[in-house]
Amino acid sequence: MSDWDAGLEDEEAGAVMRTVSRQLKLWREAAGLTQAKFGAAIGYGEDLVSSVERGRRIPRPEYLDSADEVLGAGGRIAAMKTDVAEVRYPKKVRDVKRLEVEAVQICSYNNSVVDGLLQTGDYARAVFSSRRPPFTEEELEQQLAARLARQEIISSATAKPLFNFVLCEATLRRPIGGRMVMRGQLQRLLEVARLPNVDLQILPLGSEENSGLGGPFRLLKLKDGATVGLGEAPLTNPVFCNPKETTVLDMRYGIIRAQALTPRESLAFIETVLGES
Secondary structure, X not given: OHHHOOOOOOHHHHHHHHXXXXXXXXXXXXXXXXXXXXXXHHOOOHHHHHHHHOOOOOOOHHHHHHHHHHOOOOOOOHHHHHHHHHHOOOHHHHHHHHHHHOXXXXXXXXXXXXXXXXXXXXXXXXXXXXXXXXXXXXXXXXXXXXXXXXXXXXXXXXXXXXXXXXXXXXXXXXXXXXXXXXXXXXXXXXXXXXXXXXXXXXXXXXXXXXXXXXXXXXXXXXXXXXXXXXXXXXXXOOEEOXXXXXXXXXXXXXXXXXXXXXXXXXXXXHHHHHHXX
């Protein structure tokens, strides 16, 4: 039951859950069921039903499916699963995901860890587990689910943006999660790097020039022609929309790409590191 406890940390999530909880209560009462009888019918306790109807717990998809069937809602309750799934993730993750959907090109530089869009589940769990103060188990599962959900943009069958990733060699050498986790992560990089809409480059530690020492950042070039920059700093993820700022980041990214190995050379480099692991 741990992943029920996603915090409703923003107004949008609260509004969605107030609507969902109100509808669930109205449907239950219209069916003439008490919370206890309704809970027994769908396989959940009365306390949990009460928490959901008060908007204190986010219902899982199977809860909504069972409620739809027991209350004879004809798919009206089950249809709320999409909205509920969205608010299960933290607001900043939802906001980034929406920007990514609107992007025609996504550029990323990281010298700390492998970009979140490229992480395996085991690697992502190890990254989140290293946080201090640590996430609770509920928070960790929420963050992990959100990160993996964002990766759908790469595997989606619909139109995909172009991806350009530059990773510092340190991200390949840093054994986050241990040897087997890193082997899986390196194999994942090789798989994604071979996709036709992905360019993955490695910036070697031996390079005398590195314009990315200021830290990780991302650039999203949107369908309307705008460019959005995303910083990755401790305790904050600043968003840059001012053309003066995004132009600087765009120039910096271009220089970093020029300093890195070509995509073909980078594939060979990752294969070498994998062979050494």
